[in-house]
Amino acid sequence: MTLKISRMECIACGRTYETEETRYRCDCGDLLQVVHDLDRIGSEFPDLKELFEKRKESFDLPYRSGVWRYHELILPDLPRRKIVTKGEGNTTLYRVEAISRAFGVKNLYLKHEGENPTLSFKDRGMTAGVSWAHFLGMKYVGCASTGDTSAAMAAYAAQVDSMESVVFLPYKKVSPEQLAQPISYGARTLSLDTDFDGCMNLVQRICKHHPLYLLNSMNSFRIEGQKAIGIEAVHQLNWEVPDWFVIPVGNAGNVSALGKGLLELFQLGLIDRLPRIAGVQAQAANPLYLSYKTGFSESIRVKAGDTCASAIRIGDPVSRDKASSIVKRFDGVMAEADESELMEAKAVADRAGVAVCPNSGVALAGLKKLRNRGEIKESDTVVVICTAHGAKFSDVSVNYHTGNLPKLQPSRLNAPLRLPADYGAIVKALDL
Amino acid sequence: MTLKISRMECIACGRTYETEETRYRCDCGDLLQVVHDLDRIGSEFPDLKELFEKRKESFDLPYRSGVWRYHELILPDLPRRKIVTKGEGNTTLYRVEAISRAFGVKNLYLKHEGENPTLSFKDRGMTAGVSWAHFLGMKYVGCASTGDTSAAMAAYAAQVDSMESVVFLPYKKVSPEQLAQPISYGARTLSLDTDFDGCMNLVQRICKHHPLYLLNSMNSFRIEGQKAIGIEAVHQLNWEVPDWFVIPVGNAGNVSALGKGLLELFQLGLIDRLPRIAGVQAQAANPLYLSYKTGFSESIRVKAGDTCASAIRIGDPVSRDKASSIVKRFDGVMAEADESELMEAKAVADRAGVAVCPNSGVALAGLKKLRNRGEIKESDTVVVICTAHGAKFSDVSVNYHTGNLPKLQPSRLNAPLRLPADYGAIVKALDL
Numbered sequence: 001m002t003l004k005i006s007r008m009e010c011i012a013c014g015r016t017y018e019t020e021e022t023r024y025r026c027d028c029g030d031l032l033q034v035v036h037d038l039d040r041i042g043s044e045f046p047d048l049k050e051l052f053e054k055r056k057e058s059f060d061l062p063y064r065s066g067v068w069r070y071h072e073l074i075l076p077d078l079p080r081r082k083i084v085t086k087g088e089g090n091t092t093l094y095r096v097e098a099i100s101r102a103f104g105v106k107n108l109y110l111k112h113e114g115e116n117p118t119l120s121f122k123d124r125g126m127t128a129g130v131s132w133a134h135f136l137g138m139k140y141v142g143c144a145s146t147g148d149t150s151a152a153m154a155a156y157a158a159q160v161d162s163m164e165s166v167v168f169l170p171y172k173k174v175s176p177e178q179l180a181q182p183i184s185y186g187a188r189t190l191s192l193d194t195d196f197d198g199c200m201n202l203v204q205r206i207c208k209h210h211p212l213y214l215l216n217s218m219n220s221f222r223i224e225g226q227k228a229i230g231i232e233a234v235h236q237l238n239w240e241v242p243d244w245f246v247i248p249v250g251n252a253g254n255v256s257a258l259g260k261g262l263l264e265l266f267q268l269g270l271i272d273r274l275p276r277i278a279g280v281q282a283q284a285a286n287p288l289y290l291s292y293k294t295g296f297s298e299s300i301r302v303k304a305g306d307t308c309a310s311a312i313r314i315g316d317p318v319s320r321d322k323a324s325s326i327v328k329r330f331d332g333v334m335a336e337a338d339e340s341e342l343m344e345a346k347a348v349a350d351r352a353g354v355a356v357c358p359n360s361g362v363a364l365a366g367l368k369k370l371r372n373r374g375e376i377k378e379s380d381t382v383v384v385i386c387t388a389h390g391a392k393f394s395d396v397s398v399n400y401h402t403g404n405l406p407k408l409q410p411s412r413l414n415a416p417l418r419l420p421a422d423y424g425a426i427v428k429a430l431d432l
Numbered sequence: 433m434t435l436k437i438s439r440m441e442c443i444a445c446g447r448t449y450e451t452e453e454t455r456y457r458c459d460c461g462d463l464l465q466v467v468h469d470l471d472r473i474g475s476e477f478p479d480l481k482e483l484f485e486k487r488k489e490s491f492d493l494p495y496r497s498g499v500w501r502y503h504e505l506i507l508p509d510l511p512r513r514k515i516v517t518k519g520e521g522n523t524t525l526y527r528v529e530a531i532s533r534a535f536g537v538k539n540l541y542l543k544h545e546g547e548n549p550t551l552s553f554k555d556r557g558m559t560a561g562v563s564w565a566h567f568l569g570m571k572y573v574g575c576a577s578t579g580d581t582s583a584a585m586a587a588y589a590a591q592v593d594s595m596e597s598v599v600f601l602p603y604k605k606v607s608p609e610q611l612a613q614p615i616s617y618g619a620r621t622l623s624l625d626t627d628f629d630g631c632m633n634l635v636q637r638i639c640k641h642h643p644l645y646l647l648n649s650m651n652s653f654r655i656e657g658q659k660a661i662g663i664e665a666v667h668q669l670n671w672e673v674p675d676w677f678v679i680p681v682g683n684a685g686n687v688s689a690l691g692k693g694l695l696e697l698f699q700l701g702l703i704d705r706l707p708r709i710a711g712v713q714a715q716a717a718n719p720l721y722l723s724y725k726t727g728f729s730e731s732i733r734v735k736a737g738d739t740c741a742s743a744i745r746i747g748d749p750v751s752r753d754k755a756s757s758i759v760k761r762f763d764g765v766m767a768e769a770d771e772s773e774l775m776e777a778k779a780v781a782d783r784a785g786v787a788v789c790p791n792s793g794v795a796l797a798g799l800k801k802l803r804n805r806g807e808i809k810e811s812d813t814v815v816v817i818c819t820a821h822g823a824k825f826s827d828v829s830v831n832y833h834t835g836n837l838p839k840l841q842p843s844r845l846n847a848p849l850r851l852p853a854d855y856g857a858i859v860k861a862l863d864l
Binding site (some may be wrong): 053119140157158166180186191193198202210212236350352389395 | 485488489490491493518519522524525526528529530547549550551572587588589590591593598601603607608609611612613615616617618619620621622623624625626630631634637638642643644667668779782783784785787821822823824825826827829830833834844846847848849850851852853855858859861862864
């Protein structure tokens, strides 16, 4: 038997566990992270860049995937035959002149994670999480989620004949859009008489005592897939490190993953410096921003308020400690965006043909603030992580453009113009 | 000045026109197609396969696109700098054991065109159509569409600073999901007091007399982009031609494009035989199927009825003649699928983790029929074109799985299970 390259390690007390152990937290109660023996990866695969380049040439799965192209950095102990993939990743790194102009950054890139198979960045984490569950021989996987997480989990689990997925949802708080994906993928969907936190609590308790594998974001294997966002972006830039990554922050798994991947690239010598990282929160749910203002000396929880950026409406982020240590390590900053700022920023990207979710608007609004106060410079190279597809948020978009979002004065109203079915009237209105 | 490689040619009388001419129909009234000088392409680019392989290695646009990778075959006269792209195409060719089993075809592939930037195959045609409009210096582009076409047109036009798009929609017949994309991309959206046919009629008349460039499916440049679906699929199969392509048919531009691309590959010697093509229609809108039953001797129009496959609810297809000649040339067949058949077939793909639209369900149901009557064999290699993402049809999916589609008895009911927020009750229900 080959010695394993990876282990799980507590982020607080440092205690380690075998990766085959079904466990989501350390005995001390804190989160675990997957830690790889980078020296061994470096010596076993002395020419990783060449390997990754080579894989770009092929249409074949799994290595066409923008996660598994970097297999050795993701889950090196996972056998290739256990990989469950849809060719996720390979998302476009948009560089659009109109967006650059609007934000005053010459070299601005939008990494559009909405172009994943289930339309959000969650696919990257789930291909890793479900593959690992498959490797462990799990028959059941579960999560609590009203949105992207359950869609992605159910979609990947559906590819494994021997696996069933279970989704915990709050009764009557889920739209058809949110329900359609899990039930179509065959997930057993529990509609519980409680709120989201109640669902989360129940799924964790059940996973602890029954053979249901937990795929919420405390699962550290998901982070390994998610970190490919940053790896792929830097690869797309031909391994030239941008000055900044800007990323929306809710439960904080995404920023943690981004930082972890970049740090590993740096430690392996695949990149020669670290970028800075800007994490941005919605003002309605800004505990990490508030904590950052105290130099992360205070651990702050808030009661999250209403926000269009519903996927990051989280008052007590699970991955807060991972995230704060990443922000510090990357000479990073945190910012916040109010509802008007985030919707206006989203509208700029949409208008330029890149349809993004309101959370991506949070990141773009943060970029604008940091640029205005000179923290980010016009000449900096900046990559903004856009987390989901705008098409998942039709109501929000229509309400913005027709002036029906409460308390907001949209600067880019674009309501349909009602006209009679008359040639002359249309020509006159169009003024071609 | 270099002589041009392509011209427009009437599909009926054969009259030719320069490609720079803004024209959608021949003077005789019939449709035009873009015709390339294949001998010249063959001699100017003697090693096309090598060129296409080489482009796979790069992340850079435009040639990372699954359309523009094949630039020489798409619009060879279009200068590279005029290409308007989002890196469309590169959609996964799914091969899923559970789907193969369900349809009784060992080598079954699903080409998932829902994985395009605006979530349908229309992006392939629109990157070509908008690029050509850009090349012609058009300031305004327009179309009538309640769905995928307007989303794609607006998204691509939004990438060109000097271009405005205009969408003609029937008043009050458009859902927020259908409205959100065009208005977000900044399209001028006209909501007209008429039905869809009224919108189509008006946009054609206005485009004829004003500088508004028509991007509905009679635009022959769109077909050139669309045909990359088949080219890319065959390339993904390492230029080994499958026995069958199966494709849903509505306005019939898609099947025409598929056939045109494959024919050109054959004529250029890039493939050594032609596949057969099966076109499948919804029973509620089956004029080409009925016409096929007469050996295409009769040109049949129907009044299209209600169908879950709303995007192909067309009783009088624009590209009927192109399509029938393709079906004949490819030793093809036509089939039809009723509502139950198409929704059941869609549910099979969804359940295996490949979320497709109801139109894709039509194609899959057709496959099943042709397989059952032995036309398609178990040992055949089959590629099914799936045209849009299932996430665009949340209501249809939820209604199917909860048993709320009128007159249908779903075989795969998967309604949410309502439970109290009680540990014991959940464990008992899950029976883990």
